[in-house]
Amino acid sequence: MITIDRNLIQKYNQSGPRYTSYPPANLFNQNLNDIEYKKIIKDSNNNKPTHISIYIHIPFCKQLCHFCACSTSVYSNEQLVEKYIIALKKEMEFVFQFIDTKREITQIHFGGGTPNSIKIEYLEQIIIKIKQKFVLSNNAEIAIEANPAYLDKEYIQNLYKIGFNRISLGIQDFNLEILKIINREKPLININELVETIKTTGFKSINIDLIYGLPQQTIETFTQNLIKAIELNPERIVTFSYAHVPWVKPAQKLLENYKFPSTEEKFIMLEKANEILTNNEYDNIGIDHFAKKEDELIIAKINKQLHRNFQGYCTKTTTGQVYAFGATAISQLTEAYIQNQKNINKYIKEVELKNFAFERGYKLVKKEMITRDVINEIMCNSFLSLNEIAKQHSLSLEKLIQMINPKIKLLKQMENDGLIRIVNNTDFIVNKNGNYFLRNIAMAFDDQLKIEHENIYSKTI
């Protein structure tokens, strides 16, 4: 069942940023020096949000899934992992000395790679290091991105014991044939048993990641995935659109030997996700995230208080400036982004030498901070009030519009296409159908986006 005009899908399926950050990471530069780096971290103590989010990147996997666009590598050398964890702790200790310990931690997120592919002791050492220095808020989220291929009852119980309260399961597809094609290992234990164990152990929340658009997937197989995911009854479900970027991730070329679903089929899959999940007690967030109606993310969305960082959506109470550790990790501070060395060996070497290992970053000017807020409103809350943004930044409406320079003609076209409703030229309300095109709508507020961005970004649909 397709309810959206196919011409619109054709028209708007362009390359464009995902806007997990603004400006997007491809615009980061190498202009930052060591002194500025330390100053940026110290200055972040005076900015809002005052809370602290910590991101730990574990860039290790036991096998490379051929679809994977994450920053990771296959390891067989335990010594390398050990050296990496030592470097990680050293980097944390160094950066922590610049962060005001009166600030509370609301979020710790372990991502990768596959954090659960390494020994639990390493994860524990990192959590201890954080707790030794900072106070965690009452409802602090401690989350891990986990691959079910390495999760058994014992590992789950140990994760809980060392403090994790949220777990995100990378399912991608339940179909073993498709897992084989994408070179992904199958779950270690039966998935029903796995989810049951996570629930009875006491975890507050389970998220399931699915991907649509993988080779050999059909609308039918994807629908089966949705039904299976609902049966497992997790708090959140994400249906990522497969990003095919073989110029960055050459292993993805191997998948080109198989049949991919067409753009239209992919779109129908997303529509199915919307239809089936919203008919089964989930509400949608942004383009492809879904959460149970009573989930704090849905409540935040209703109150137009939803935020987003590289780790996903968050609420006003969990949002903090993100201090990120490990290779490729990106700190997201109010006034700057800072990204670490991508190469694991280089990262270790630099931390051994000078305690930190940033490679590039981006210092935002006021106009960019405002555009970031504008894009955040579209991507998270599907609603934008320019008056509200002007007020938050102590600007007149005229000055704000002059600064961000929205593409009004394009926005009017989107209104004619039924994607948005524009009220008084100041309020932009995303229609139900417009939710599928949030990236395109955000692009209309991105003054820096160049036309010639093919082969930099994935397709918006």
Ligand SMILES: C[S@@+](CC[C@H](N)C(=O)[O-])C[C@H]1O[C@@H](n2cnc3c(N)ncnc32)[C@H](O)[C@@H]1O
């Ligand atoms: C750090 S990764 C995976 C975590 C864990 N290693 C696993 O495999 O379950 C986080 C998520 O990114 C998504 N992802 C990875 N590559 C992708 C791609 N090419 N397109 C869309 N989503 C992708 C997957 O859904 C994955 O669960």
Ligand code: SF4
């Ligand atoms: S999807 Fe997960 S397990 Fe597979 S290669 Fe990527 S990070 Fe590793």
